[in-house]
Amino acid sequence: MQNNTLITLLLSVFIALLGIGIIVPVMPIFARELGASGFALGMIIAAFSITRGLLQPVVGNLSDRWGRKSFLITGLFVYGLVGLFIPHATGVPDLIIIRAFHGIGSAMIVPIAMAYMSFLSPAGEEGRYMSYLNIAIFCGIGCGPVIGGLLSDNWGLPSVFYTMAGLSFLAFILVILYMPGRIAAKRNLARPLLSSIGSMLANNKTCGILLSRYTTMIIMVPSMAFLPLLVSQWPGSSGLKIGMIIACRTLVNALLQIPFGKIVDKHNKLLILLVSSIVLGMIILAVPLMESFTGMAIAYLCMGMSEAAIWAVLGAYASMEAKAHYGHGTMMGIFSFAMSAGVFTGAVLAGLSMDAWGIGRAYSVTGSAVLILSLVAVALIGAHDKKHRVKASH
Secondary structure, rough: HHHHHHHHHHHHHHHHHHHHHHOOOOOOHHHHHOOOOOHHHHHHHHHHHHHHHHHHHHHHHHHHHHHHHHHHHHHHHHHHHHHHHHHHHHHHOOOOOHHHHHHHHHHHHHHHHHHHHHHHHHOOOOOHHHHHHHHHHHHHHHHHHHHHHHHHHHOHHHHHHHHHHHHHHHHHHHHHHHHOOOOOOOOOOOOOOOHHHHHHHOHHHHHHHHHHHHHOOHHHHHHHHHHHHHHHOOOOOOOHHHHHHHHHHHHHHHHHHHHHHHHHHHHOOOHHHHHHHHHHHHHHHHHHHHHHHHHHHHHHHHHHHHHHHHHHOOOOOHHHHHHHHHHHHHHHHHHHHHHHHHHHHHHHHHHHHHHHHHHHHHHHHHHHHHHHHHHHHHHHHHHHHHHHHHHHHO
16 A cells, blocks of 8 residues: 555656646746736745645644645645636736645645555665655656647747646646545654744744745745746747756656765765755855856756755755654645745745846845755754754753
């Protein structure tokens, strides 16, 4: 049963995220055609993050008590509906509402998949198991932009969104047919949500993990949603080229997940997190300086490498905390909330910076935030680990 669950889960997540990746290179362009400013574009993305972020902890906590399959099915169905609705939007308010609905579906997919993987991972192999899920996520998001660029260039923007809908409904059917209903937990750590949140806030290590996840997601809006606007200023730009740049980041991230997953299970997670976070922040600061397709592709390739290490470390940390203290769904729901909060913060910072000073400043502001907050997160985790080493030595 475990192998069947694992295969079905990974395949379904890949298909669903492929559908999401398809719309990445065209969503900002579609929004601009409807009259979206830089701030409005940020709000379209933020609407998704707000609804997803608010629901993720609730869904995760409930899944520890009620089971996970029904949430996963519902989320995939919502994704399919969103793909059908977007082409019929007539203005920015329509897109904001649809993307908010999209966030509701998202709250039931990735966090639930993460909870499944955390539950299935053997002790000491959390990094490797979470890397399997990350591969499905990044392969889907990485392949999607290339397909989306091709669809847009050849058949127009609506074809991209309808393809997303078809892929989401396919994943929906797979989960219904092949995912087991309820998997009994080996150990029930489920508590009321507010009680779990209080425990997390009192734990420096958990706070550091969540802060790091929040921080490294701040760059998502400028690095993904604003990239088409930056590259479109170059002569000879196309949807395909934009998709290929994004794919450089996400596919190398996927390729490195298993190697990094094995590394973080055996080596110093905190050191890997510190170095990778600093590298990520520096790359974001350098992106506006790129003036060619090759230069931008290399920058995004390096970005993907640093993110591969960060995702592997934080996934392992979150899984270990879930097993030890909080329950899989609850921890992954809060962990995903931190991701959404980071995306929302990045959307606001990048949108306001773009409107006030230009698109290049959006990268400067968010890159600086990553560097500063990452150091705080590492300090929190390090202080907790040092305290426990001292206790263990006495």
